Amino acid sequence: MSLEPVSQMPILELIITSGFGEQAAQQGKDGLSSVEGLTSVYVGKTATDSSVGYWLLQWQTSAARDAFTTSPAYATFQQHAGNSTPVLYDLSTQDVSDLEHVLAAPVQEFCVASAKSADVVDKFKETIKLALEITKAIEDTRGAVYSPGVGGEAKGLLLVGWASVEAHASLYSRPEAQETIKKIIALDAMAAEAKDVLRVL
Incomplete structure (x- = not known):
């Protein structure tokens, strides 16, 4: 193929x-x-x-x-x-249809992420996998898509659709996400800036 x-x-x-x-x-x-x-x-x-x-x-x-x-x-x-x-x-x-669901949600989380260093790229990719797992465990998410940066795997864009800003804010207190969040913290491989965005056009 x-x-x-x-x-x-x-x-x-x-x-x-x-x-x-x-x-x-x-x-x-x-x-x-x-x-x-x-x-x-x-x-x-x-x-x-x-x-x-x-x-x-x-x-x-x-x-x-x-x-x-x-x-x-x-x-x-x-x-x-x-x-x-x-x-x-x-x-x-494969992610094109998932992206449509994310962008149709009331709130979009834009998380611009990168590996903290060249030595932790593999851990960074594992972190992204765990972050995507969280979205499957929470009812208030409307899908998620991760797109790696053009020309490299050490950075990327994580997009998550949320039912509301409040739903996203409550992520860290949700029991169903606690274990995955602990694993992400332990990996200590990702630098990220996340913003909740409201679609206007």
Whole structure:
């Protein structure tokens, strides 16, 4: 069985911006409506600070995304979305449907994660597996997807759909998650920043 070429796999593009405004975001999203190879566009703002915006663009292939960045439409998009540096993540074809469930949830947790050092990459990957296990044990989650960074396994994006901000906040006090959380702490391999995001567009 031949493996699908990396250049033909779906990718996710994450852009985190400050000074977020819904009007500018709407204009930016409207400008993407005819971009070839762009599967979906998610726009949200953090639950604790509405001035911080999150863009998540799903591309059919990296080639489609590369073509967009060399087009006049890209400069226009940057004006509306901000000039923050995007980060790219691989998305397996098996995770595409799961991603739809996550993005349809009331709240999305964006967890940008990386291994604490090159020596603990294997432990980092084990940590991600454990984090995904937690989502299977809790009723208030609406699915989870992990996408490794393009070009390496030492970083990635963990996306979790939650029923509410309060449901996510109660994670560490839930008995069904306690043992898995202890294992993650013991591995001590991951540096991460997680934010609850509310979809606006």
